[in-house]
Amino acid sequence: MGKAAKRKRKVSGPSTAKGPVKSAMAVVKSNPFEVKVNRQKFDILGRKTKNDVGLPGVSRSKAIKKRTHTLLKEYKEREKSNVFKDKRFGEYNTNITPEEKMIRRFALERQQNYGKKNIYNLNEDEELTHYGQSLAEIEKLNDIVDSDSDTEERGTLSAELTAAHFGGGGGLLRKKVSSGQEDEEEEKPKSRKELIEEMIAKSKQEKQERQTRRESTLELTEKLDNDWKEIQTLMARKPPKSERKDKEVEKPKPDEYDMIVRELGFEMKAKPSERMKTEEELAKEEQARLQKLEADRLRRMRGTDEQADKKKPSHVSADDLADGFILDKDDRRLLSYKDGKINIENEEEEKEEEEEDEEGGEEENENEEESEDESASEDEDDAADSHSDLDSDLESEEEDAGNKEEKKHKTNENESQTVEELDPKREAAKSELPYTFAVPESYEAFKSLLAGRTIEQQLIILERIQKCNHPSLAVGNKAKLEKLFGFLLEYIGELATLDLPELRTIDKLVLPLYNLCQMFPEAASDSVKFILRDAAHDMEEVIEVKGRATLPGLDTLIYLKITSLLFPTSDFWHPVVTPAFIYMSQLLTKCRITTLQDVIKGLFICCLFLEYVSLSRRFVPELINFLLGVLHISLPKKQAQGYTVVHPFTPVGKTLELLLVCDKEDLESWQKQNLPLSIVTRLKETSKTEMNHIRLSCLALCFDLIKKCAALYESLPSFHEIMHPVRILLTQHVPVNEYPEKMQEWYHSALKELETKVKHYTPLICEKKKPVPLKQYIPKIVKVLEFGRKQASSKKEQERKQLIQRHKRELKGAIREIRKDNQFLARMQLSEIMERDSARKRKVKELLGSLATQEGEWKAMKRKKWKN
C-alpha cells in the first residue's frame, strides 16, 4: 500500500486528473515486482485462464481504502446515536462544477417552495392589498403626507382605538397638539401600562355580564319547563290526532326505499357467483357436451388410436368422493313454509309450483301482520317513539336474516341427507310407500319389494332406494347398488319370460337401469356380460348335445336390446357390445328356424344388428344371409337358382314355405301391423288368417330391413356383390304380382334402394411402405462416464449441485472478508491505543517537567531566601 501510494505520488505530476490512476495501473502492471504469476502446470488449449496474473499489492490497498471509508467510519461512530445527514444537493458529487451546483440548488429550492403560501414572504409576486386596493398602487399614487391628513380629517380610525393599538403614536401626535392647546390642566396622561390594564378590566366586566345573562335565561327555561309539567299533569288526556300526525310528520316513518336500502345494507353480502345461464346458453352447453361425447364415440368407433385414447385421468379434486356420481339434474329441493313449518316438496313439479304460490302468499301475510304489530307497539310506547320504528325494523331484518340462514342450512341438509324427515301428510298421501328403503340383499327380497306394485310405484321405490343409498352416504352403498343393478336385470328377464310378458313395465324399468348403469359402469357391464355368457354357454351346450340349437327366449332378446340402450354400440371394441355382437351372430348362424316364432325372433335379432351398426355402418354378413333365408322360405318350393342360402337355411327341407301365404283372401285383407313381441312366447291360439297376416308382416319387415341394409352398406366397395343374391331373389323369384298392394310398395321401395346404387370400382393400391433408412456409419455418441466424478442424473439435479457449490464458495468468501475486517479493526484499535498512550506519556512528561521546573524554582527561591 505504502509503496503504491508513493509510486503514485511520484508519477502523478505531469498527468491529468484522470490519467494518474490509469497510468499508475499500467506502471504497476509492468512492474515485475508487483505482479504475481500463478504458474500453470499444464497448458491446455482453449482454456480461459482467469487468475493467472494477480496484483496483490493493488488489491490489498484497494481493500484497505474501502474499509477506511466504510468500516472505520462505522467504528468511529459506534457510540453516536445522532447521525449527521448532509442533504445538500450534490455535496459529494465531484462531477458537477460548483457553479452548476449552486444553480441547481437554487432551482430545487424554488421548486420546493412553489405553491406554498407564506405570509411573511414579502418578496413574492403576490400583491398585498389594503381595503381591496393594491398596496403597490397606493404606494405609487399617494405620498405619505396626503394620507396623513386624510386620516386625520376623515377620522376613519377612532382615536381610542389607534391609541390602544398603535401604542399612542397618534396620542403623541395629539398630545403635541393638545399640549399646545390645553396645557397642563389635564392630568398626566395615562401610561401604556395603565391603558392596557384598563382594557383588560373592561373586557372582564363584559364577560361577567354575559355569563349572568345566560344563567338567568337558563333559570327561566327551567322554571318554564316545570310549569309546563305541572300543566301537563293537569290536562291528562291524549293529544288530539292532528297533533300526533304532526308528530309523525315531524319524524316521518322511513319510507320504503330507505327500508330497502337499509335492508340491503344489512343483508349478507352475496358472493359473486356465476350468473344464471340463459336458456340459449344452456342449450349451447348441452350441445357442446353432446358434441364432445359424439366425438369421443367416433374416435372409439374408428378404434384407430387405442393407445391415445387411454386418456389422462381427469383432474380429481381433493373433495371428490370418487363415487362416479354425476349430478344429471339439480335435485335439490326448494324450501317452503306451510303453517310455519318447513315443508319439503316431492318430485312432482305441479305441487311444487302450487306450494310455491301459497308460500308467497303466506309470506306476504306475515309481512302485513308484522307491520300491524309495529304500529301497535308504536302506539304503546310514545316515550321511545322516536326510535321505535328503527328498532322494529332492525328486529324484523334480523329475523329475516335468521330465516334465510336457516333456510340455507336446511336446504343443505336436504341435499346431503335423505328423505327421512318427510312431511307426514305427504306420506299419507303417497299410499303408504315408505320413504327409506334398504337395498335388498337377495333377489327374492327385491322381488317381494316390487311385487304387487304398479309401474309408477315400482319406479318410485327404485328411485328411493337409489337416493337413500347413495354411495356418498355410506361406505357399503356402492356395492349394494351395484347388486341392485343385477337384481333389476334379472327382474326384467323374469318379466319377459312370463306367459304374458310385461313389456310395458320393462319399458319403464329401463330408465332406472340406465341411471344405475351410469353410476356404476363396471358393475353394469359385468352383470350384462354375465348374462350374455350364460346364454351363450347354454346355447353351446345344446349344440354339443343335439348338434343344433334353438333361438333363445324373449328375455335374451330384451337383454340384447337393453345392451344397445346402455352401451354405445358403435365402438370399435367394447367389453359388452362386442360379445353381444358375436352372440347374435351365433344366434343367426347356428340356430334352426323351424317355426314362425323363430322367424320373428330372427328378424328381431336382425333389427338389433341393424340398430347396433346404424351409426358405425359396420358390415354384418349374417344379417344379409338371414334376410336372404327369410325371403327364401317365403317362396313357393322350387329349385333355387342364382343364389345360395347358407346355414341355418337349406335350399331344400321342411322349413321351406314357412312364410308362404297362398290364401287369396288373407292376402287381400292384410294390413301392415306392428308385430307384438308377446307373439314370441305364445302363438297357439291365433287363427290361420292371423297367422297368415303375421307372415305377411314378417315379409314386409324383411323388405324394410333389406332396404335399410342397402342404405347402410351403400358405401362398401363390394356392395353389389353382397346384395347380389338378394337382388336376384327379389327380381327373379318373388311373386310380386300376387302380393297385396301395400306389400308391393314395400317390395318396390326395397328394390329401388338396391338398384339405384351406382357400380363403382377403383383398383386397390397398397399404402406406401415407409422407406427403411440406410445404415449409417456415424459413430454413436455416448456420454462418457468419468470415474470418481459424480454424475448428475438430471438437469435439475445438476442445477441444485451448482447452487450448493456457489453457496459454499460465497460462504467462504464472506468468512474471509469478516476475518479481514476484524484484523483491520484490531489494527485500528491498536493504533488508537498507541496514540492515546503516547499522548499520555507526553503529557505526563510535560507535567513532570513543569513540576520539576516549579520545584527547581521553589528551591532556587528558597536558596535565595536562605541566602538572603
Place this chain on the structure above:
Amino acid sequence: MARAAALAASLEAVLGSRSNANRVFEILEPLAAQEEEEDIVSAGRTCSRLFGALLERRELFVGPLPAQDAALADRYSAEDKYKIWMRHRYQDCVGCLGELMGHDAFQVKELSLCTLMKFVELEAQYPLIKIEWKGTLTFPFDLLKVVVDGLLPVNENASLLISRFQEYMDYDDVRYFVMKAVTANIGQVMQKTKERPLPFYQQNVFSLISPINMPNKESDMVKFMVKQENREELKMSKLQAHRQVFQKMWLAFLKHKLPTGLYKKVLVILHDSVLPYMNEPTLMMDFLTVAYGIGGAISLLALNGLFILIHQHNLEYPDFYKKLYSLLDPSIYHVKYRARFFHLTDLFLSSSHLPAYLVAAFIKRLSRLALTAPPESLLMIIPFICNLFRRHPACRVLVHRPGGPADMSEDPYIMEEEEPSESRALESSLWEIQSLQNHYHPDVAKAAAVLNQSLSEMEDDISGLLELSGYELFDKEVKKKAADVPLEFEQVRGLFGKKNDIFAEHFSLD
C-alpha cells in the same frame, strides 16, 4: 332262484357222471325256449361252465363231426358215441347262443357274446379238429363266424354290443379272423339285398370295422388269443396278410352304395385309419373319385383321401384344381369340416409352381364367398389369403394395382365361370376384403386392414385358426378385461325410445 339251483344241480350231475348226460337237455332247454331274461342268463352261464369243463376234459368229439344218426352206427365206440352226442349238444348250444345274440335284452346279448368268445378261446386251446401237421390252424373260424354274424344284424343297431366286442379285437388273431368273417358276411348279406342300401347293417359293419386298430409293425403283434408254438410261421402272424384281409374287407364294404351320413363318416376316417393300412391304397381310387364327384360336403371329405393318393401314390387326377375350384361355394364357411377342408386347400395351394391366374382365381373366389362368412371363418380365411399372396407374389396385383384404370363400372371377375383360367381374376381387385375392413368384429376388421399394407415376409400360421369356433370367439371377448366401460350418453326413453328406432316401426310392446 329255484331255477338256478336246479340248473346247478343238473350241471353237477352231468359233469359228475356220464350216466346223467341226458340232463344236458335240462340246461339247454331254457336257451332255446322263449324264457325270462334271468333264466336265459343263468342257463347261459351254466352252459358256459358245462361245455367249458367238457372242452377242457376233451370230452367232445374231435375231427369232422358225423351226423347224429350216423353216430349211432357201430363204427364208433361207446366213448365216441358219447363224445359225438355231446358234441352235437355243444353245437346246439352254440346255435342257440348265436340266435340269442339277436335277443331284445342287452344282458342276454352280452352273455351270449361272452360265452361264445369263451368257447372260441377254449376251442382254440383244445381244438376240435384233428391236428394233422404242425402248421394246422387251430383257430375256430366257424365259431367266430357265428359271433360275427350275430354282431351284424340287418335290422337293428348293434353298436352297443359291438363296442362290448371291441375288447377282443385287441387280440391280433381274433382281429384277423373277424376281418375275414366280416368280408364273408358282407358278401352274403349284400348279395341277398341286391345293392339296396341297408342303413342298419352298414352302420353296424362300420361301427365294427372302423375302430379296428391295425398294427404298424410286425413286432407289435404279440397279443394272441391262441398260443401256438409255431406262430411265426402262420399266415395270421404276418402283417402283410393282415393288411390284405383288412383291404379286402374295406373294399367289400365300400363296394356297395352307402347312405349319405355313413358316407361322410367313412370319408372322415378314411385317410387316417384305413388308407395307411392297405397294401394297395390305389384301389380306393374309384371310391374316392366317385365321392369327390358327388359334390357338397362329401366332396370336401373325399379330398383328404384323394390328397393322400395324389401325394403318396402318384395318382394322376385330371382337372383337380378345377374341381377344387368348383367346390368353393358359400357353405364351405359354415360346414363342420371347414377346418379339414381349409387345411387341405392350404396344402394344395402351397405349391409355388401353380400358375398365378389359378391362385388369383382361388383368392378372388374365397374372398367373394367370405362376404357371407361368419366371423370365426373370416378370422381364418383372411390370413389364409395373405399367405397365398406371400407364396404367389404375382397375385399381388389384386391388392396393389397402381397403374390400373381409375374407375370401373363392373368387377372384371366372373363368379359364375367354372374354369379358373377364364374367370379374369387377375384383372380384378380384392374389394371384398376392403369391405370386410368394415366388419363388425374388431379382429376381423383389423385382419382385413393388414392387406392395405405391404405384407411381411413370414407366413402366418393358420393351424390354430382352423378350428376356431364362434363360442371360442365369444369366450375370448367376454374374458377380456377392460380398463373402463364407455357408456351410452343418450338418455334412455324406454325400450324402443331411441330416435329412428327400427323396432318402434315394426314391433309393438304388447
